[in-house]
Amino acid sequence: xxxTDMAKEGTEMTEETEHMIEKNGAKETEHVVSAGDTxxxxxxxxxxxxxxxxxxxxxKAMPEPQEGEVKxxxxxxxxxxxxxxxxxxxxxxxxxxxxxxxxxxxxxxEAMGGNTKGFExxxxxxxxxxxxxxxxxVCTPLDYVYNMPDDMTFPEAAAFSMNFVxxxxxLFEVANxxxxxxxxxxxxxxxxxxAVAQLCSTIPSVTVFGTASSFKHESIKDSVTYLFDRNADYxxxxxxxxxxxxxIVLDCLSGENTGKGLGLLRPLGxxxxxxxxNMVTGETKSFFSLAKSWWQVExxxxxxxxxxxxxxxxxxxxxxxxxxxxxxxVKTVVEKLFSLYNQKKIKPVVDSLWALEEVKEAMxxxxxxxxxxxxxxxxxxxxxxxxxxxxxxxxxxxxxEEEHEGDSDNKERMPFIQ
Amino acid sequence: xxxTDMAKEGTEMTEETEHMIEKNGAKETEHVVSAGDTxxxxxxxxxxxxxxxxxxxxxKAMPEPQEGEVKxxxxxxxxxxxxxxxxxxxxxxxxxxxxxxxxxxxxxxEAMGGNTKGFExxxxxxxxxxxxxxxxxVCTPLDYVYNMPDDMTFPEAAAFSMNFVxxxxxLFEVANxxxxxxxxxxxxxxxxxxAVAQLCSTIPSVTVFGTASSFKHESIKDSVTYLFDRNADYxxxxxxxxxxxxxIVLDCLSGENTGKGLGLLRPLGxxxxxxxxNMVTGETKSFFSLAKSWWQVExxxxxxxxxxxxxxxxxxxxxxxxxxxxxxxVKTVVEKLFSLYNQKKIKPVVDSLWALEEVKEAMxxxxxxxxxxxxxxxxxxxxxxxxxxxxxxxxxxxxxEEEHEGDSDNKERMPFIQ
Numbered sequence: 048x049x050x051t052d053m054a055k056e057g058t059e060m061t062e063e064t065e066h067m068i069e070k071n072g073a074k075e076t077e078h079v080v081s082a083g084d085t086x087x088x089x090x091x092x093x094x095x096x097x098x099x100x101x102x103x104x105x106x107k108a109m110p111e112p113q114e115g116e117v118k119x120x121x122x123x124x125x126x127x128x129x130x131x132x133x134x135x136x137x138x139x140x141x142x143x144x145x146x147x148x149x150x151x152x153x154x155x156x157e158a159m160g161g162n163t164k165g166f167e168x169x170x171x172x173x174x175x176x177x178x179x180x181x182x183x184x185v186c187t188p189l190d191y192v193y194n195m196p197d198d199m200t201f202p203e204a205a206a207f208s209m210n211f212v213x214x215x216x217x218l219f220e221v222a223n224x225x226x227x228x229x230x231x232x233x234x235x236x237x238x239x240x241x242a243v244a245q246l247c248s249t250i251p252s253v254t255v256f257g258t259a260s261s262f263k264h265e266s267i268k269d270s271v272t273y274l275f276d277r278n279a280d281y282x283x284x285x286x287x288x289x290x291x292x293x294x295i296v297l298d299c300l301s302g303e304n305t306g307k308g309l310g311l312l313r314p315l316g317x318x319x320x321x322x323x324x325n326m327v328t329g330e331t332k333s334f335f336s337l338a339k340s341w342w343q344v345e346x347x348x349x350x351x352x353x354x355x356x357x358x359x360x361x362x363x364x365x366x367x368x369x370x371x372x373x374x375x376x377v378k379t380v381v382e383k384l385f386s387l388y389n390q391k392k393i394k395p396v397v398d399s400l401w402a403l404e405e406v407k408e409a410m411x412x413x414x415x416x417x418x419x420x421x422x423x424x425x426x427x428x429x430x431x432x433x434x435x436x437x438x439x440x441x442x443x444x445x446x447x448e449e450e451h452e453g454d455s456d457n458k459e460r461m462p463f464i465q
Numbered sequence: 466x467x468x469t470d471m472a473k474e475g476t477e478m479t480e481e482t483e484h485m486i487e488k489n490g491a492k493e494t495e496h497v498v499s500a501g502d503t504x505x506x507x508x509x510x511x512x513x514x515x516x517x518x519x520x521x522x523x524x525k526a527m528p529e530p531q532e533g534e535v536k537x538x539x540x541x542x543x544x545x546x547x548x549x550x551x552x553x554x555x556x557x558x559x560x561x562x563x564x565x566x567x568x569x570x571x572x573x574x575e576a577m578g579g580n581t582k583g584f585e586x587x588x589x590x591x592x593x594x595x596x597x598x599x600x601x602x603v604c605t606p607l608d609y610v611y612n613m614p615d616d617m618t619f620p621e622a623a624a625f626s627m628n629f630v631x632x633x634x635x636l637f638e639v640a641n642x643x644x645x646x647x648x649x650x651x652x653x654x655x656x657x658x659x660a661v662a663q664l665c666s667t668i669p670s671v672t673v674f675g676t677a678s679s680f681k682h683e684s685i686k687d688s689v690t691y692l693f694d695r696n697a698d699y700x701x702x703x704x705x706x707x708x709x710x711x712x713i714v715l716d717c718l719s720g721e722n723t724g725k726g727l728g729l730l731r732p733l734g735x736x737x738x739x740x741x742x743n744m745v746t747g748e749t750k751s752f753f754s755l756a757k758s759w760w761q762v763e764x765x766x767x768x769x770x771x772x773x774x775x776x777x778x779x780x781x782x783x784x785x786x787x788x789x790x791x792x793x794x795v796k797t798v799v800e801k802l803f804s805l806y807n808q809k810k811i812k813p814v815v816d817s818l819w820a821l822e823e824v825k826e827a828m829x830x831x832x833x834x835x836x837x838x839x840x841x842x843x844x845x846x847x848x849x850x851x852x853x854x855x856x857x858x859x860x861x862x863x864x865x866e867e868e869h870e871g872d873s874d875n876k877e878r879m880p881f882i883q
Binding site for chain 2: 139216220221223305314315317320321322345346347348349350351352353354355356357358359360361362363366367371373376
């Protein structure tokens, strides 16, 4: 099937991802699609909440910048665990579908609305977007747009924004990391985990404890002081090495881990809950039961915090940016991070690049925790030809899809390790 | 009745406070008591948990310094809300009675045990003590002893230790106070409140919201940006001025205030629970029902912290020092604070000086929230003669005492405002 053979869905032209593949893997996929009508663009669309089969590549009307907005020709987009949660509708106040997922991208400024001082056409930029990032073109308010360092590549920038900003703010603005402290981070091989490890290395004598799948240990062992298998009893492992516990626990697992994390804190230590990957990867098949465990997280008694001199914090970068209007504070953090990048003290780790059409496989890879560093959607990349065993076409029900998703041996395409 | 007419209680010579008063208010009370036997000393004793009538001045065997301890001839002791909680047994794992209360003092080094490098006989020192501070002599490990600045008086030092260390650690180590932030502090006229206000003034553009009894407003208005009456709806008052809330809430009230305090936080703001004066001053008569409300404080859902980007912390300086072994960290804080004192950026506010024999009246004054700054027990001070209306002799039951304590018109002696 050719990209031009599209089926109408509402007012938008949508199509199954796997049908978008050019037989020859040609580089000019984007041009083929966009050449006919410059007012349209390709985008990933989530047609409804559920499994991978809810994702498709779509032709959409190209957005035009409003007052205060910057229009960006997207080169690369970041893919986060949060995007899997969004796909499942597993977030508070989920938006209406269909929607274009994605919260971060990098690219080139193509146009501006009024009052967008500081930007010019042709600028290389990194940007946050409140959804809609996974497209060829995005428009976003200039408060969320940052001029990239000259040496930074587009995939690096798309790998940089959410992970490094979140890691920096958690370590330095919520928890006040200082010399000689210790930090526990889960998923140490992931995008946030690698950002945390790098930022810890900018402070003298910081000990980093990390959990990660054993097969990643060789690759990431230089960035983390002590590595434990993700299935190990990390509380016991940490206490063997540091009986008094750690100063900072960064937790994206949630559930019963809050009590564990708090229990591991040294006096004046800080536990930060910043996400919930367990919600997506838990043992049960239904994401509704997972959502239930997410909401039934154990509550904390302030008196216990008082007696034990402990701190518990929550951190959501997206809420900070899009609900709580703290762009100014985030901009200051981005500037500090770019400075560290220019000094070569930090460098985003890109796991792999994927075409928009490969978003399902990319999500599968995050779900399976196969990645080391960040997964990037490379808008200009052509998808790798499908292998014969493609099974996503036969799976339509969300629940079945969940089961399928848990099966890590079922990849359709090879990952593109950079 | 003369000081020599003492009744035996166990192995210690105890006596009702009011019986200790020299009829002529003579300055040499201490010498009269201690002249007969140099191995004894005067001390305040708490004979059992309950009302003010559980406090007496006692003769006790003088302690001698053990290995690593410093023996201090006490000049001044600090009196805190916490001491009222201890008196009522309203603390976790209360120690056995009889005991000598008091956690901080200043004085002169009189002797040392082995391994007490850094101190010499005659040194003017400030010290933390794990109980036993309200006595003529205390011994405490050298980790809790600090050489005082030359210009600091003994009452200032006794007013300094707990309040300024707690205020500093909460503002700068737990909450990370920075330029332009805002702070809400309850009991702004109290010892911690005044320390918080002064420390906030060392950082540019910090807004301080404070609650205090209206009669104190004139006295403390220069130290606090916005003052509200302690009975006002402070949530509404703060929101009128700063609809977005504040960056730091310091709460010694507890109970239903945790939710209020969290609700007032701006994104990335920190709520710190550091005590519970409501426990002592609540509306009900029985301290057991008060203790119940203390333990039934509302619990916090980490998910809510995540969504709202908020931080909740507990801070107990005593636990940090005596249970959690963080003397080194506290010593560093004391050094920073002494530096600020020497630069004349901070100065402890002493409300009034009281003889050991006046400890009941001093506690009554704290209970009634009559103080501006810190109440000090001045070990060398003679008590002021009792007035005819002394009513504490007629009140023996703890429950009745609670009722009595709530009556702020019932002072036996005039306070000694410095």
